[in-house]
Amino acid sequence: MPQLSQIGEIYASQLFWLAIVFALIYFGIGKAMVPKIEATIDDRNGRIDGDIAAAEAARAQAHAVEAAYQTGLENARSKAALALGEAKDRATANTEAKLKASDAAMQAQLAAATAQVAASKTQAFAEIETATTDAVEAIIAKLSGVAVDRSTIEARVKTELAHG
Amino acid sequence: MSAGKIDPMEQFMVEPVLGRHIDLFGYDVSFTNSALFMVVVFVLLAVFMAGGLKRQLVPGRWQVMAENAVSFIDSMVSVNIGSGGKKFAPYIFSLFFFILFANLIGVMPLAILPGLHTFAVTSHITVTAILAFLSFAIVLVVGFAKHGLKFFSLFVPHGAPGWLMPVIIPVEFVSFMVRPFSLALRLFVAMTAGHILLEVFGSFVVQGINAGGALGPIVSVLSFIMIVGVSALELLVCAIQAYVFALLTSLYLHDAVHLH
Numbered sequence: 001m002p003q004l005s006q007i008g009e010i011y012a013s014q015l016f017w018l019a020i021v022f023a024l025i026y027f028g029i030g031k032a033m034v035p036k037i038e039a040t041i042d043d044r045n046g047r048i049d050g051d052i053a054a055a056e057a058a059r060a061q062a063h064a065v066e067a068a069y070q071t072g073l074e075n076a077r078s079k080a081a082l083a084l085g086e087a088k089d090r091a092t093a094n095t096e097a098k099l100k101a102s103d104a105a106m107q108a109q110l111a112a113a114t115a116q117v118a119a120s121k122t123q124a125f126a127e128i129e130t131a132t133t134d135a136v137e138a139i140i141a142k143l144s145g146v147a148v149d150r151s152t153i154e155a156r157v158k159t160e161l162a163h164g
Numbered sequence: 165m166s167a168g169k170i171d172p173m174e175q176f177m178v179e180p181v182l183g184r185h186i187d188l189f190g191y192d193v194s195f196t197n198s199a200l201f202m203v204v205v206f207v208l209l210a211v212f213m214a215g216g217l218k219r220q221l222v223p224g225r226w227q228v229m230a231e232n233a234v235s236f237i238d239s240m241v242s243v244n245i246g247s248g249g250k251k252f253a254p255y256i257f258s259l260f261f262f263i264l265f266a267n268l269i270g271v272m273p274l275a276i277l278p279g280l281h282t283f284a285v286t287s288h289i290t291v292t293a294i295l296a297f298l299s300f301a302i303v304l305v306v307g308f309a310k311h312g313l314k315f316f317s318l319f320v321p322h323g324a325p326g327w328l329m330p331v332i333i334p335v336e337f338v339s340f341m342v343r344p345f346s347l348a349l350r351l352f353v354a355m356t357a358g359h360i361l362l363e364v365f366g367s368f369v370v371q372g373i374n375a376g377g378a379l380g381p382i383v384s385v386l387s388f389i390m391i392v393g394v395s396a397l398e399l400l401v402c403a404i405q406a407y408v409f410a411l412l413t414s415l416y417l418h419d420a421v422h423l424h
Contacts, residue, residue, distance in 0.1 A: 030254030
């Protein structure tokens with residue numbers, strides 16, 4: 001077995017070259033390249049984590065914006081409903097007031113007309129009274145020639161008229 | 165070449181490339197085929213990891229592979245060493261990928277190209293022992309630097325009755341001291357056995373063809389099917405042995421950092 005029988009002549013060479021090559025691998029690759037590759041991996045993992053966090057934040061923000069939009073929509077809707085109700089109330093009140101005003105005007109007109117009718121009636125009654133008194137006075141004077149006191153005639157006429 | 169000359173051990177021979185010897189302070193540090201394949205492992209690993217340095221936010225396939233390799237070691241370290249294990253990640257990374265690439269290059273069937281003989285660096289006890297004792301030395305240095313003499317409490321398991329201590333402490337001590345040997349031998353034996361198995365079945369194929377007769381080709385075909393199966397198994401063993409070496413080193417480092 002050369003591995004054992006040759007030890008005496010090759011051990012120095014094996015040790016020498018293995019030391020050189022292993023040192024080259026350790027310092028040239030293990031110490032120099034490996035940390036750079038590790039840094040690349042770490043950078044990438046960090047970046048992926050950062051991107052995921054950013055995406056999460058963006059999603060949360062989108063949710064918040066949507067919620068705000070929804071509440072804004074609700075607000076606007078309720079405001080619109082309120083405004084609509086108010087407008088309706090105002091219109092109703094307006095109509096009612098106008099109706100009331102015109103009603104009152106009509107009532108006043110009616111009252112005025114009634115009053116006028118009553119006045120005309122009174123005046124007509126008075127004229128009838130006067131005319132009747134005149135007629136009665138003239139009749140009495142023509143038939144009997146007695147001059148009767150005018151106030152007496154008036155009273156009698158009034159009672160007769162009141163009897164109907 | 166006659167079939168009888170196939171030596172399954174020949175593949176493990178270490179010899180200087182181009183036959184040239186280099187001497188340094190009286191030691192023979194020739195650039196051998198073993199050293200050559202260590203360099204090949206380093207170059208391949210460097211090329212592979214360089215593909216992960218593009219640092220793109222959306223990685224390509226190569227970058228994903230390199231990043232997965234790094235993440236794999238990181239998770240192994242964080243799971244098995246726990247807190248304070250991050251600084252050992254480069255060492256575990258170097259260990260795992262050096263062994264993995266060396267194992268895989270060793271079983272690549274590149275010998276079908278004439279003159280090209282792959283060499284499994286990790287099938288040599290000299291290499292695996294150096295790696296194992298390096299891991300063991302790191303465990304000792306970290307343990308004593310972090311805990312001082314309290315590091316010896318590693319040999320005293322929690323909750324064991326006092327009268328058992330005279331037995332348990334020597335057992336724990338021996339199992340601790342055996343660690344580097346078991347680390348080195350496990351990898352060395354697994355790789356050597358696999359390569360010998362492949363070589364033996366390969367020689368059966370050649371011998372079967374040369375033997376002729378009715379039985380020879382049958383033996384050759386069966387041996388070839390075995391080679392396919394054993395090669396698949398070897399690929400698995402390559403990955404498992406690298407993983408076991410790195411995992412055990414992580415667990416030993418966990419002991420050193422946290423004392424159980």
